[in-house]
Every structure is written in C-alpha cells, then in structure tokens.
Amino acid sequence: MIEVNWSRTDLIDESKEVVEHQTKQQKERLQQSSGVNIEEFNEGRVKITRVNVDKIGQEQIGKKEGKYITLSVPTLTIDDQNGFEQLEKAFTKYLDDIHKDIEIKQDSKILVVGLGNKTITPDAVGPFAIDAMQTEHSENPSDHFVMYAPGVTGQTGFETSDFILALTEKIKPSLVLVIDALATRGSSRLCKTIQITDTGIHPGSGVGNQRTEVSKEVMGVPVTAIGVPTVVDATVIIADAIDHVFRSIAARIEEKNKPSGKLSVRSWTPDPNAQVNLDLIKPIFGEWSTWSTNDRLQLFEEAFASHPERLIVTPKEVDVWITKYSLLISKCLFSWLDQKVKKSK
Template identity: 60%
Template sequence: MQNLNWQRTDLIDESEEVVLHQTKEQKDTLEQSSGIQIEDRTAGRVKITDVLVDSEGEKQIGKKEGQYITLSVPTLTLDDHDGFEQLENELLVNFKKMHEAISWNKDDKILIIGLGNRTITPDAIGPYLIDHLHSLDVIDEKFVMYAPGVTGQTGYETGEFVAAIAERLKPKLIIVVDALATRASNRLCKTIQLTNTGIHPGSGVGNQRKEISYEMLGIPVTAIGIPTVVDAPVLIADAVELMMRSIAARVAERSKPSSKLSLSSWQPDINKELDMSLVKPIFGEWATWSKEERQQLFEETFAGSHTQLMVTPKEADYWIDNYAKLVSSMLMKWANKL
C-alpha cells in the first residue's frame, strides 16, 4: 500500500515519534536517541503532555526546537463549567511557568495577535479573543491587541503585519492565538496547545504562511492554539474503528455469564485490549489490519474528493466563543500578577 502522509495535525503529541513512544522505556529511548523529552501528568481532569524538543529532536519530528505543552479534558462538553474552569487554571499555571524567566519593567508592552478569519467560524478564535479582551471593563495597559485578518482578505502577509507592529511597538513578548488542526476527532475543541516556538499562520488547513517567531522578529513569541478542525477521512476511520471494536467486544463477552446478568442494554468496554480476529468472519482480513492501515486505505479510496474536506463540530460557534473567553480571562489574570 502506498504510504501517504495525509493526517494534518498541529499538535505535537499527535506526531508519529511521540505517539509511538508511550511507555516510560520508550520515552527514555526517544530522549537519548532523538533529543525529545516527554512528560505526562494529570491535574484533576486535565491531562497534560509536556514535550521539550532540542535541535536534534527538531530534525527527527519536524517540529521546531522549544517547549510544547498540551492540555486536554477528554470528557469536556459545552455546558461543562467545571471542565472549562480546570482547563483555564492549568493553562494559567503552565503559562506562568513558561514565562517566569522574563524580567518585566513597568513600561514593557505585550502584543497579542488574534489570527484567523472571523467570517469562518472554526477559524475565528483569534478575532473572537481580541473582541473579548476589548469588551472587558479593565484592559491591562501592558496589552496591545490586534486581529490582522488573513492574507486572502487583506492581500498582505499576516507575518508582515505583525513584524511591522512589533518594529514600531518593541514589545517584550508577542502572544499569538490561532485555530489548529487535529488528527483525532475526539480531541476537537477539547485541547489547548501552548508553545514558545511561534506559529505558521494557516498551517492547520494546509495554507502555510510566513512564520511568526523569535527567529523572524527577534522577540519571544508564545502561541496558544485550539484544534477546531479535522480531516474528513479521519472521521470515517474513527467511526469504522469504533464499530469494529464494539462488535469485537460484544462477541468476546457473548459467552461469559456476566453478559446474561445485565438487566438493561449492555454496553461493552471498547477501550480495553481486544482480539480483533473475533470479527474476521464478519469483515474478513481487513479486521486484523492496524488502525493506521485502515486509515491509509480510506485516504487512498477518497483521494481527490474527500481529502480536502475539513470538518468542525456543529456547535463550533459556541466552542469558539467559550475558548475566546477562557483565554482572555487567563491572560488578564496572568497580567495582573506581573
């Protein structure tokens, strides 16, 4: 089968090198051989993955040298106030740690850039954030805020806009907020990535522009990203995977006495290790393929038609608004302690 690299993702913990090194022994090997350090921890309901990439690691996984912190609440829902509160608290804690080495003076400025196209909902997190910051009763005097739009609207490189403002303002720090792409449908709008490596505007939808980073501007750049889109074939592959695992789990439990004692509709645990050969009589050899091989088949099958489709949740406008409020609240709390 032809190997196509089709799963777009901006999240470092979804990169192949990180995904394939989940155990402690594998992480130790990765750190020694590739210059990548991975630390997983949990704070309440928030799962945190802290990845440090050095110059050697940058060559290995194609992600820039620096620190990447991914925070996720897998069970998050739109009306989950506790989940959003915990996510904001952990974002604040890690944001503080990432910038504790900066020495602040009274007149130092912080440039906040909200990237994205406000007319396309899943890409509007940046402009929405700037709107929320402007709507606050008290705006910290350190903040200078700007939503430059996208190149397709202005005809001008977003990175050039930011560079021009930075040259005039001379900020101590640039904070960039943007929408990202994920390759896992269950992480849509449930994850935040924080990194000190800057950002490539438009990279989440395969439209990479000039980067906004310390290397380009000579000013520290911190990026906050929320995954709001996923490739269409990923959704199809995830749905098929869920169906096959559900059937395999039911077949495995069918002969056990416990399955006959259930008084209500019994739901199998599809997350545990399953023998997929149990469904081979139903699906044939396909059932024993790895998840990655099945995903590859979908990409090849839909090449040229569905490959370019990006999917977002139907409640995307509510998700975007919630995250704009969350990030703006976090930034104000952080600025008030400087």
C-alpha cells in the same frame, strides 16, 4: 501503501515522531538519540504532555527547537463547568511556566494577536479572543496588552506576518502572544485541547495552507503560540467511526456468553477504553478488521488521495466551543498578567 500525511495536525503530541514513541522504552530511546524529552502526566482531569526539543532533536524529528505544552480534557463537553474550570487553572499555570524567563516590567508591552478569519467560525477563535479581551476589560483596560486581529491573507492580500512585524517594530513589545485555531488528527481532541509553545506558529499549516511563520526568528522578540484544535480531516472521522463500530461489535460478541450479558435487561453499551479481541470479528469483516487505526487511516488516505475535494470537519456546536474558549483564553491571559506583574514588583 501511501504513508499517512502526519503533517495534517498542529499538535506535537500527534506528530509521527511522538506517536511512534509512546512506550517508556521507545521514549527513552528517542530522548537518548535525538534530544527530545517527552513527559506525560495528569493534574485532575487534565492530561498534560510536555515536549522539549533541543537542537539535535530539531534535526532528528523536524520540529522546531523549543517547548511544547499540550493540555487536554478527553471527557470535556460543552456543559462541563468542572472540566472548563480545571482546564482554565492548568492553562494559567503553564502559561506562567512557559514564560518564567520573561520579565514583565511596569512599562512592558505584550502584543496579543488573534489569527484567523472571523467570518468562518472554526477559524475564529483568535479574533473572538481579542473581542473578549476588549469587551470584558473595556472599563478597566490593561496598560500592558496591545490587541490586534489582522484577518487572513485571503481577505487583506498581504502576509499576516508582515502586519505583525510592522506592529512589533512600532511598539517594541517584550512578548508576542499569537492565538489561533489548529488542526488535529484525532476526532477525540476536537475542542478539548489547548497547546502552548514558544516556537511560534505557521498560520494555516494544519490544513495545508502554508504562510510565513510568526516566530522569534522573524519578529525579533519572543513569540508564544496558543492554539485550540477545531478541525479534523474527514478521513480521520471515517477511521475513528469504523474503529468504534468494530470495537463495539467485538465487545458485544465477547460479552454475549458472560453472566453480565445474560443478566442485562437493557441495551448494553461497551466501554470505549476497554481492551477487546478484534479476532472475534475477523470471520465477519475479514483481515482488515484487526488492523490498527493508523493502518486503516493510511488506507483511507490512499483511497482519497486523488479525490478532488478534501473535506475538513468541525463539531456542529463549534460556535459555542469558540465562544467558551475565547472567554477562557481572555480570562486566563489577564489573570496570568496580573500575577506576572505582581511578581516583578
């Protein structure tokens, strides 16, 4: 069976190397052998995953040396004010944490680049964040932020990194912040996650459109990438949907003969996180119903490998999500900058 295209994600905690080392023993083995440190914990409703990769780890897992911080609120919804407030608090905190070694002086400049195509909503979080920063602080602009939305190569005909490099050489910033939309390999992560990394970014890599990277090695100054996953491969949606159906049917069969099932006076909905015995549905659907989600995903990858169209899916409310994240990122950047400048005084 063809292996899953694990690279169709921009989130390090969804990469093959991290996913395959989820248990404590496996994580310890990975850290000892490759110099990759994985730390997971919760702050309120926000799940935080910190991955530090050193030079040895870079060679071992094929991910750039540096820090990766992923913030996720699995239960986040569009109207979830509390969830957004907690995510905002965590984002500001870890934005400061990843830049603790970078000094922002009174005359320092920070170049903020909003990558993406403003005319395609799932790809517009970068340009929209720049608009939000310019609009919200139009009456009191920052002396530190220089904001730029270069568009995409398909619109301009030039490499985006060339524009950013020219501007970097002109203004000589202390830091470049790059905001972009990301791809995820888990539908539950769509628009519920923010990733921060000091390794820079390869625009379009999550959907197979490799461009020249925007990184410290290319720009000559520290580069931090801020990303929000807004798209997922259609095969992932299919695998997730089938997994949900199988789990629901197995849970209903398991519940059928229990007192709680007999006493139920309305339609019963199984807990999506509860452990279920998938062997119960093997007589109905056969052996493949007990496969892991990843095994089924590999099957779909193989089945659709020769299909002329590879579909990328985004939530139907993506325009609302993009607006909310644009405002959140804008607010947090100014809040972080204000704290950073006060500390330097």
